[in-house]
Every structure is written in C-alpha cells, then in structure tokens.
Amino acid sequence: MANCHLHFDHCGGNPLLAGRPFFVQAAELAEARTAVDYTLPELVDPPGTRWQELDGETEILPGVRLIPTPGHTAGHQSLVARRGDGVVVVAGQSHDSAHAYASDVLALRAHDVGHGEPLPLPPDWMRVLDALDPRYVVFAHDHSVWVP
Numbered sequence: 001m002a003n004c005h006l007h008f009d010h011c012g013g014n015p016l017l018a019g020r021p022f023f024v025q026a027a028e029l030a031e032a033r034t035a036v037d038y039t040l041p042e043l044v045d046p047p048g049t050r051w052q053e054l055d056g057e058t059e060i061l062p063g064v065r066l067i068p069t070p071g072h073t074a075g076h077q078s079l080v081a082r083r084g085d086g087v088v089v090v091a092g093q094s095h096d097s098a099h100a101y102a103s104d105v106l107a108l109r110a111h112d113v114g115h116g117e118p119l120p121l122p123p124d125w126m127r128v129l130d131a132l133d134p135r136y137v138v139f140a141h142d143h144s145v146w147v148p
Helices: 026-034 098-113 126-132
Strands: 021-024 050-054 058-061 064-068 077-083 086-090 136-138
Touching: 021 026, 021 064, 026 050, 050 058, 064 126, 098 126
Parallel strands: 021 050, 086 136
Antiparallel strands: 058 064, 064 077, 077 086
C-alpha cells in the first residue's frame, strides 16, 4: 500500500488495512509523527501498521514505482505504473489540478527549447515524470485527467 502523503484525507483508511506494509517516504512519516496539526495522530501509527520507509525513488513491484514529488508536503510521493498500454501516474496532490500539472509540463518544455524568461520554474522532479512519457496522469482532488 502507498499513500501519496499522510494528511487525514489520504490515510484515513489505513487502520482498515492493518498488517499490510505501507510504503512511505521517511520524510513524510517523520513529519506526520512530529508536526502539530499535520494529520490526525491516531492515523499515523494505528495498531498493526507496518511502515516501509523509503528514501527516494523505489520500485515496489515489477513495473510499479514510487517517485518523490515534494511540494504539497516534504515527503509527498507519486505512484507510477507501467502497463502494456503505457505509463500511468497517480500524482496525488503533486498538483492541485490537471491544469496546474499541464502548466508545469508546458513550462518545462519551453525551458528545454530555449524560450526566454519569464517562465515559471517547475519542480525538479517534473523532469522525471515527463521523461516517463505518461499516457495519463490522475490527481487526488481533481476529476480532470491530464492527457498529453
């Protein structure tokens, strides 16, 4: 199992899956355990929780990777699944919307072809996701899907 981050609206069901491993970036778990008003404390370490702490990009199953996409939280991660018909990115809250993601993709590509300033600077990890040539990208709080 993997949560994109540990705010209560993304990890509220974790206690129902006790005994199963949860893959989490170490920075995310540390923040959830120590920061005030970060999440509901009872959701961080409920009985039977088995955290598998990660420090960076990790393949958790063949063709399934977790990639750090910090911003919304320091330990935010996105799930990437390589399927027979292409790559799917479950981006969680790496961006608030498909529109915001599209804006970062356009800015990244504009930088790459030498367009002049001013251009927004997308996060460094956007290059990693863009290089995967995703078939589509889905988000936690936006029903829109980004399609190239």
